[in-house]
Amino acid sequence: MLLIKLQEEGILNMSNRLFQSVVHQMRDTIDCIIGVIDENASIIACSDLSKIGTTNEFVSLDLNDSHDIFVRDGYTYKPFGVHIKPDYAVFVEGTDEVSAKYASILSITLSSIKQYYDEKYDRNNFIKNVVLDNVLPGDVGIKARELHFNVDVNRVILLIRSLSSNDVSAFDVIQNLFPDKNKDFVFNITESDIVLVKEVKANVDSKDLEKLARSISDTLGGEFYTRVNVGLGTVVENIKDLARSFKEAQIALEVGKVFDTDKVIVSYENLGIARLIYHLPTTLCETFLREVFKKGSIESLDHETLFTIQRFFENNLNVSETSRKLFVHRNTLVYRLEKIKKLTGLDLREFDHAIIFKIALMVKKYLSANPVKF
Numbered sequence: 408m409l410l411i412k413l414q415e416e417g418i419l420n421m422s423n424r425l426f427q428s429v430v431h432q433m434r435d436t437i438d439c440i441i442g443v444i445d446e447n448a449s450i451i452a453c454s455d456l457s458k459i460g461t462t463n464e465f466v467s468l469d470l471n472d473s474h475d476i477f478v479r480d481g482y483t484y485k486p487f488g489v490h491i492k493p494d495y496a497v498f499v500e501g502t503d504e505v506s507a508k509y510a511s512i513l514s515i516t517l518s519s520i521k522q523y524y525d526e527k528y529d530r531n532n533f534i535k536n537v538v539l540d541n542v543l544p545g546d547v548g549i550k551a552r553e554l555h556f557n558v559d560v561n562r563v564i565l566l567i568r569s570l571s572s573n574d575v576s577a578f579d580v581i582q583n584l585f586p587d588k589n590k591d592f593v594f595n596i597t598e599s600d601i602v603l604v605k606e607v608k609a610n611v612d613s614k615d616l617e618k619l620a621r622s623i624s625d626t627l628g629g630e631f632y633t634r635v636n637v638g639l640g641t642v643v644e645n646i647k648d649l650a651r652s653f654k655e656a657q658i659a660l661e662v663g664k665v666f667d668t669d670k671v672i673v674s675y676e677n678l679g680i681a682r683l684i685y686h687l688p689t690t691l692c693e694t695f696l697r698e699v700f701k702k703g704s705i706e707s708l709d710h711e712t713l714f715t716i717q718r719f720f721e722n723n724l725n726v727s728e729t730s731r732k733l734f735v736h737r738n739t740l741v742y743r744l745e746k747i748k749k750l751t752g753l754d755l756r757e758f759d760h761a762i763i764f765k766i767a768l769m770v771k772k773y774l775s776a777n778p779v780k781f
Contacts, residue, residue, distance in 0.1 A: 425520055426452035426495075427459075429513075437509050439500035443517065444484075446494055466496070476510060478502045485510035487518045495521075530554050534592045534604055538564065540650035547647050561611065562649060564640040565603040565620055566656035567627075575631040577601060581623065604649065607642060613676055616642075620672045636660055639674040657781045658685060665776040666769060680766060684773050685780075692770045699767045700751055707750055715743050716755065716764070724761055 426443045433441065434454035442453030448466040450458050466479055474486045474493055483506040488494030497513040499506045533550055536542045542550065551558045569577050578593065578601055585591040590606040603623075607616070620637040627633040638660035640652030655675035663673030666681040675682070684692070696705065708716075715733065719740075722729040730740040744755055753760040 422521060422524065423451040425524055426517055429517060429520065430454055433513070437499070439506070439509075440482075441497070441499050441509070441513065444496050444498060446492070451495075466498075476507055483507050483510045485514040487514040489518075489522070530556060531588075531592055531594060534646075534649070535594045535602075537646055538602060538604065538649050538653045539596070540653075544647055551646060556646070558646040559644065560646075561607050561609050561642050561644055562646070562652070563605050563607055563611075563616060563642045564649060564652040564656045565605060565616075565623070566638040566640075566653070566660060567601040567603065567623060568636045568638070568660055569599045569601075570634040570636060571632070573632055575633060577627055577631075577633050577635065580627060580631060580633075584623065584626065602653065611642060613639075613674060617672050617674060624671050635671070636663070637672050638663070639672065639676075641675055654781050658682070661685070661778040661781070665773055665778050680769060681773075684766070684769055685778065687770075689774060692774055696767060696770055696774075699753075699763055705751075705767070705771055708747070712743060712747060713768075715740070716747065716768070719744070719755060720761070720765055724756060724758070726756070 423443075430441055430443065430452045431454070437454075440453065440455050440458075442455070442458065443451055444463070444466060445451050447462065449462045450460065453459050463480075466484065474488075476483060476485045478484070481502060482498045482500055483502055484496045484498045485507075486493030486496040495517070497510050497517065499510045499513070533542075533554055533556070537547060548558060550556075567577065567581065578595055581601055581603060582593045585593060585603065585605070592602075592604040594602055596602055605619070616639055620639055624635050624637055627635050638656035638658075640655035640659070643649060643652050659673040659675040659678060662678050662681045662685050663670050666678075667673060678685075715729075718733055719726075719729045722732060726740055726744075727737060730737045733740065748754045751764070753764050755761045755764055
């Protein structure tokens with residue numbers, strides 16, 4: 408209970424909790440008081456929880472530039488850390504050789520754990536900053552080498568956006584789905600958006616990536632009742648290009664929200680004309696609409712007419728098939744198409760006119776949605 412209270416009060420940060428975990432596991436093996444002090448001689452981990460947070464100002468005098476073992480007030484101390492001046496020191500109750508050996512073993516163990524944690528944290532932080540384009544291109548390679556990070560590996564960005572909330576953390580679920588922290592990275596960018604940086608094989612099929620995204624969506628929806636949409640960027644071969652893949656995943660979600668509202672998985676590669684429209688300036692889109700519908704406004708087309716047009720496109724401009732699907736006589740459909748031609752000047756039975764009309768409808772939908780630009 409005391410340990411929980413200390414954590415809640417913020418006395419134990421992540422590094423301290425790592426040290427405390429090891430000390431707690433070793434307290435029965437080492438039958439004496441053991442612990443860790445920081446550079447200010449404050450006890451940050453101890454087998455005797457009541458001592459955590461207390462300070463011994465006399466010990467701090469010995470934490471100068473030496474990593475050698477020293478004895479003070481019945482305890483053996485072994486400084487450790489990556490800097491010239493030690494960051495921490497292990498202390499073991501007792502002043503004999505056994506206490507010195509325990510202190511040395513503990514310092515090696517805790518130093519290794521701290522180094523592993525720092526590297527892991529830095530790698531995650533590094534990859535997040537690369538994805539968010541917060542690292543200068545010239546610094547990416549340098550930092551990657553420092554972290555022993557393989558830059559020339561195929562990776563892809565999956566942007567998972569929660570549409571519903573419950574007591575289950577989607578972030579934790581996704582982390583558990585991809586436990587290999589050396590290959591895959593998961594982090595939050597907003598309360599609803601989670602980024603998965605996934606390492607993939609060379610020449611991976613886009614359908615396999617969509618299956619992966621679908622499995623994430625199905626797991627969250629089927630087992631945890633959390634609805635999500637997933638945007639897929641393109642596969643990149645170098646870590647420097649992850650920011651581009653991330654922006655593509657963002658665009659996929661925004662464009663999908665406008666043109667493919669029923670789709671849960673939206674891939675940037677499959678956006679087609681919608682991707683082109685998204686990148687056009689709104690002024691150009693408005694000009695295009697005025698030119699296409701100069702004989703009559705698109706607003707003059709009622710819901711039934713627009714529904715007919717949609718079905719006509721879905722059936723590849725086939726009059727007979729469309730009339731059958733709409734349960735109307737062929738002549739009724741021809742009449743409707745003639746009416747559209749009279750209003751707009753476009754004959755949808757002609758391929759070129761149909762393409763113009765299709766794009767115009769998409770542009771109109773795009774302008775009405777006013778999506779976020781990236």
